[in-house]
Amino acid sequence: MSHFDPNRRRLLHAATGMLAAGALPASVAAAPAGARTPAAGPLTRPIPSSGERLPAIGMGTWITFNVGDNPDALAVRRQILDAFFDAGGGIIDSSPMYGSAEAVLGRTLPADAHERGLFAATKVWTRDGDAGPDEIETSRRLWDLPGFDLLQVHNLLAWDAHLETLKAMRADGRVRYIGITTSHGRRHRDLEQIMEQEPIDFVQLTYNVIDREAERRLLPLARERGIAVIANRPYRGGDLPDRGAGRPLPGWGAEIGCETWPQALLTFIVSHPAVTCAIPATSRVDHMRENMAAARGPLPDAALRQRIAADFAAL
Amino acid sequence: MDWLGYSPADLVPFSGETWLALLARYNEDHLPAVIAGMALGLVLLRLTAGRSPRLLRPVLALLGLCWLWISWTFLHQALGTLLWAADWLAWAFAVQGALLLLCAGLPYTGAMTPRPRLGSPLRYPPPAWWLLATAVLLWPVLELAVGRVWTALGWFGTGPDATAAGTLAVAAMTPGRRAWLLLPVPVLWCLVSSAMLGVFEAPLWWLPLVAPLLVGPLSWLERRGAQDPVRLPPSA
Numbered sequence: 001m002s003h004f005d006p007n008r009r010r011l012l013h014a015a016t017g018m019l020a021a022g023a024l025p026a027s028v029a030a031a032p033a034g035a036r037t038p039a040a041g042p043l044t045r046p047i048p049s050s051g052e053r054l055p056a057i058g059m060g061t062w063i064t065f066n067v068g069d070n071p072d073a074l075a076v077r078r079q080i081l082d083a084f085f086d087a088g089g090g091i092i093d094s095s096p097m098y099g100s101a102e103a104v105l106g107r108t109l110p111a112d113a114h115e116r117g118l119f120a121a122t123k124v125w126t127r128d129g130d131a132g133p134d135e136i137e138t139s140r141r142l143w144d145l146p147g148f149d150l151l152q153v154h155n156l157l158a159w160d161a162h163l164e165t166l167k168a169m170r171a172d173g174r175v176r177y178i179g180i181t182t183s184h185g186r187r188h189r190d191l192e193q194i195m196e197q198e199p200i201d202f203v204q205l206t207y208n209v210i211d212r213e214a215e216r217r218l219l220p221l222a223r224e225r226g227i228a229v230i231a232n233r234p235y236r237g238g239d240l241p242d243r244g245a246g247r248p249l250p251g252w253g254a255e256i257g258c259e260t261w262p263q264a265l266l267t268f269i270v271s272h273p274a275v276t277c278a279i280p281a282t283s284r285v286d287h288m289r290e291n292m293a294a295a296r297g298p299l300p301d302a303a304l305r306q307r308i309a310a311d312f313a314a315l
Numbered sequence: 316m317d318w319l320g321y322s323p324a325d326l327v328p329f330s331g332e333t334w335l336a337l338l339a340r341y342n343e344d345h346l347p348a349v350i351a352g353m354a355l356g357l358v359l360l361r362l363t364a365g366r367s368p369r370l371l372r373p374v375l376a377l378l379g380l381c382w383l384w385i386s387w388t389f390l391h392q393a394l395g396t397l398l399w400a401a402d403w404l405a406w407a408f409a410v411q412g413a414l415l416l417l418c419a420g421l422p423y424t425g426a427m428t429p430r431p432r433l434g435s436p437l438r439y440p441p442p443a444w445w446l447l448a449t450a451v452l453l454w455p456v457l458e459l460a461v462g463r464v465w466t467a468l469g470w471f472g473t474g475p476d477a478t479a480a481g482t483l484a485v486a487a488m489t490p491g492r493r494a495w496l497l498l499p500v501p502v503l504w505c506l507v508s509s510a511m512l513g514v515f516e517a518p519l520w521w522l523p524l525v526a527p528l529l530v531g532p533l534s535w536l537e538r539r540g541a542q543d544p545v546r547l548p549p550s551a
Contacts (some may be wrong), residue, residue: 066329070336070397099328099397185326237324283330 002293030228042088043295045132045276048226054119056093056270056295059084059231059288060281066099067283069084072080072302077108079285085116093204093230093279094143095123095154096135103121106144120145121202121230123154123181129161129290135167150202156187156194163198177201185233207275208240209312219274221223228276235280243315250311253302257297261312262287266294268308271301285291323510329397331515336342338467338474341393345473347387352472353380356451356481362441363447363488371489372419379415379480381472382408389475410473411500413417413480417494443487443533445524450481454522461518478512479504480526494534 013272044053067073075264082090091199094101102122110116120138136151151169153162159180179202182191190206195203195218203222208215211233222229234239244261258264263278269278280291300308340348355377360371386408393403393520454477457469471477479501486497505523512520 063328063330063333066397067333068337070333073336074332097399098330099399101328191389283332 003058019090032197041296042292043081043270043299045133045228045260045270047228047276048203049177049228051289054228054277055090055117056088056228056275056277056286057087057266058093058119058279059089060093060279061094061101061105062098062150062281064281064283065094065101065103065104069306073283074104075132076283077104078110078283080111081108081113083285083288084109084292085113085118087289088117090117091119091121091150091230091277091279093121093123093232094137094139095125097123097154099127102139102142106142109144117139117247120147120148121152123152124149124162124166125157127158129158129165132162132165136165148175148236150177150179151175152204153200154181154184154245156180156190159194163200164195173228175215177228179203179228179230180203181230181232188213192217192221195225195227201229202230202276204232206233206235207231207272207278208236208268208296209216209265209309210236210240212309215272217274222315223274226294229274229277231278233264234269234274240312244312250307252300252307252311255298256300256304258294259291263294263299264308265312266291267297267299268305270295271299271305317383320383323515326400327511328399331517333397333462334347334511334515337393337397338469339464341389342420342466342468342470342473345388347472348384349470351385352470352474352478353451355361355381356471360444360448360451360484363444363485366441366488368406368490371485374485375415375419375489377417378453378485379412379419380479382415382482385473385478386412389473404504407500407503411482413499414496414500417488418497427450427466440537441488441533443484445528446487446529446533447481447484450477450484450526454480457519457522476523479508483526483530484533489531489539490538498530500529504519 043056045056046053049060065077067077092105094105096102109118120143122136122143124154125133126132126135136148140147151166153159153166163178169175170178179200180194180198181204182188183204183206185206189203189205194200203218205214205218207219208231209230215302220231221227241262244265247261249261249264250260251265253259256264256267258267266278266280269275282288282291359374359377362374386405390401390405390408395405398404450473454474455470458468459465468474469476471481482497482501483505485496486501489497504528508523509520512523
């Protein structure tokens with residue numbers, strides 16, 4: 001694996017962000033009604049605490065990368081990762097909770113993953129507050145990386161002890177960003193308190209076209225506190241694309257450059273101004289390509305977002 | 316973690332395809348054991364058909380070895396790569412194996428009973444024997460019938476589902492209170508397996524529930540049927 005140089009990566013991403021900004025077409029003023037500034041190439045969003053830009057469509061590994069040492073499955077995962085990076089992907093999120101997913105990443109990430117834009121994010125998931133450092137080191141060895149870009153406390157498990165560990169690691173330069181996660185709308189009150197009181201860089205929570213509870217308080221709070229937001233369960237474990245399977249998009253699909261419901265669902269998520277990225281997981285190369293084609297066109301404004309949600313609910 | 320807030324889908328960190336691939340790889344890697352397990356199942360059917368309490372001891376011992384095998388080879392070594400809770404399950408299976416071996420070491424009252432008369436229900440295999448026969452013979456056939464690839468079938472003796480179902484059948488045939496000791500772990504596994512197969516939307520998600528539902532009635536039938544008032548004289 002390549003040498004982990006945070007400064008080099010930061011410059012690379014800043015340059016990518018400037019290029020993206022500079023490539024904005026002159027037709028911005030003529031964007032279709034309901035759509036905001038069109039994106040050129042992969043949409044990127046700034047991490048508030050540093051300004052580093054992160055591609056808005058990332059990748060999760062829950063279930064999809066927990067395939068053990070099945071050689072056929074490993075070969076497909078290599079193809080998925082190639083498609084991900086070829087399309088400008090960045091953040092890959094995993095956890096010790098996900099079975100063999102971290103080990104599978106270690107076996108399938110390309111050797112030049114960092115040069116291709118890898119932003120490695122994992123979690124600490126142990127009830128023992130003192131066992132965090134050992135678990136993180138195990139994860140690092142499994143991923144076969146010099147270090148992580150982001151470390152998160154998984155599902156608030158022993159968060160107070162682990163957050164101290166992560167803060168110390170960030171101060172020492174052993175990790176660039178720290179955060180905390182929850183999912184399925186659980187423990188939002190606890191998460192809100194932590195966001196108000198702790199100097200975290202990221203928060204990960206469930207947000208999609210159906211699960212919008214985070215809009216009430218957590219997303220505005222994240223903007224207020226300068227915390228990046230990772231949206232997990234963008235497809236609710238696959239249920240949402242299944243609901244839209246075979247159904248054509250209404251007319252607004254063309255306005256926002258989407259051809260399929262999965263693309264529209266991801267675009268909906270990352271069009272929220274507080275969301276930094278979404279992390280859909282997939283075990284199929286074609287789905288990865290479809291996911292990475294989302295959010296390439298004009299983003300829906302607030303009114304169009306409501307229409308998208310209403311049209312999906314009506315399916 | 317607030318476990319009560321989690322659904323089964325949240326607790327199964329792998330897909331149905333991965334589960335089947337795991338089973339296929341396990342069967343392939345341990346083919347001699349799979350064959351031995353099936354042969355052992357046939358032996359158990361033969362030993363339990365005659366209703367002899369004396370023959371229950373080798374039955375329990377052989378079953379105990381199966382549970383220990385599954386504990387180490389399937390749960391710890393194979394499933395342990397995919398599921399963080401696999402080692403807990405492995406320990407439960409090991410305890411079950413130990414309990415079976417312990418019960419096998421205990422004497423059973425009632426020596427060889429006289430051969431029942433023709434027409435007596437005691438002349439036929441006990442009701443629970445048919446559940447054991449389902450676990451040994453019918454289980455893989457049912458899985459094949461609903462489209463599972465033959466390499467990923469669950470075989471008695473090495474597959475946890477069929478082995479748990481067969482063990483419940485044997486527990487129903489086991490006299491005395493010690494049979495109760497043999498119930499919790501197989502019942503637990505049947506529930507876990509059914510829940511997991513439900514997450515995968517497998518067509519036979521309900522099959523592992525059959526044995527726990529039947530073990531009570533079968534045990535009652537077995538104990539009631541053992542009280543045959545008419546027996547042949549020893550010389551007949």
